[in-house]
Amino acid sequence: ETGVTQTPRHLVMGMTNKKSLKCEQHLGHNAMYWYKQSAKKPLELMFVYNFKEQTENNSVPSRFSPECPNSSHLFLHLHTLQPEDSALYLCASSQDRAARPGGEQFFGPGTRLTVL
Amino acid sequence: DAKTTQPNSMESNEEEPVHLPCNHSTISGTDYIHWYRQLPSQGPEYVIHGLTSNVNNRMASLAIAEDRKSSTLILHRATLRDAAVYYCILRAPNYGGSQGNLIFGKGTKLSVKP
Numbered sequence: 001e002t003g004v005t006q007t008p009r010h011l012v013m014g015m016t017n018k019k020s021l022k023c024e025q026h027l028g029h030n031a032m033y034w035y036k037q038s039a040k041k042p043l044e045l046m047f048v049y050n051f052k053e054q055t056e057n058n059s060v061p062s063r064f065s066p067e068c069p070n071s072s073h074l075f076l077h078l079h080t081l082q083p084e085d086s087a088l089y090l091c092a093s094s095q096d097r098a099a100r101p102g103g104e105q106f107f108g109p110g111t112r113l114t115v116l
Numbered sequence: 117d118a119k120t121t122q123p124n125s126m127e128s129n130e131e132e133p134v135h136l137p138c139n140h141s142t143i144s145g146t147d148y149i150h151w152y153r154q155l156p157s158q159g160p161e162y163v164i165h166g167l168t169s170n171v172n173n174r175m176a177s178l179a180i181a182e183d184r185k186s187s188t189l190i191l192h193r194a195t196l197r198d199a200a201v202y203y204c205i206l207r208a209p210n211y212g213g214s215q216g217n218l219i220f221g222k223g224t225k226l227s228v229k230p
Contacts (some may be wrong), residue, residue, distance in 0.1 A: 002160075042220045042223075043160070043218075085194065098216060099150070099165075104150070110158075
């Protein structure tokens with residue numbers, strides 16, 4: 001496989017469930033990102049990892065817990081979510097964090113999450 | 117973060133050129149201008165970026181005003197597959213901090229008519 005893959009593509013969970021979203025990139029990149037896209041709102045950056053280290057957390061509630069075991073894999077662990085957390089969760093990767101060539105981000109197709 | 121202003125929506129006919137405008141009057145001298153697009157039911161994809169000079173790639177052209185306060189993404193021949201939301205984003209040349217992040221606005225929804 002090439003590019004950025006995300007699983008599952010769709011997820012329905014109750015507020016008391018625990019689930020995890022998985023992202024994998026086959027591009028040899030060093031930076032990985034989680035974004036949230038809610039209906040009628042712009043994409044919001046949630047977390048940034050650079051060389052497996054978390055470098056940014058944009059005030060995301062603790063019910064979202066990211067994990068980056070290596071530069072190719074990124075997880076988002078979910079627990080006790082609320083219905084307003086229903087959204088499209090997108091993963092992205094980039095070679096590095098720069099704005100110059102090499103810093104462009106490659107996005108996965110997203111996981112459509114519904115919290116009941 | 118410097119902000120951009122784009123029209124909410126635009127329409128185009130298939131096989132005709134499309135000019136998508138973006139205003140960024142508060143751009144700093146070192147901000148790069150990036151364009152991404154998001155096709156229906158997909159994640160965003162990189163289109164093009166530039167600093168001062170006009171840029172061309174296989175997907176599009178980017179025309180940057182001399183004062184850098186505006187730019188235009190040009191699709192030379194629109195196809196039905198180009199129907200998407202197009203985002204114009206300014207990125208500071210940060211090599212590790214938050215200033216280099218992509219900050220998405222609402223973008224321009226482009227519709228392409230056959």
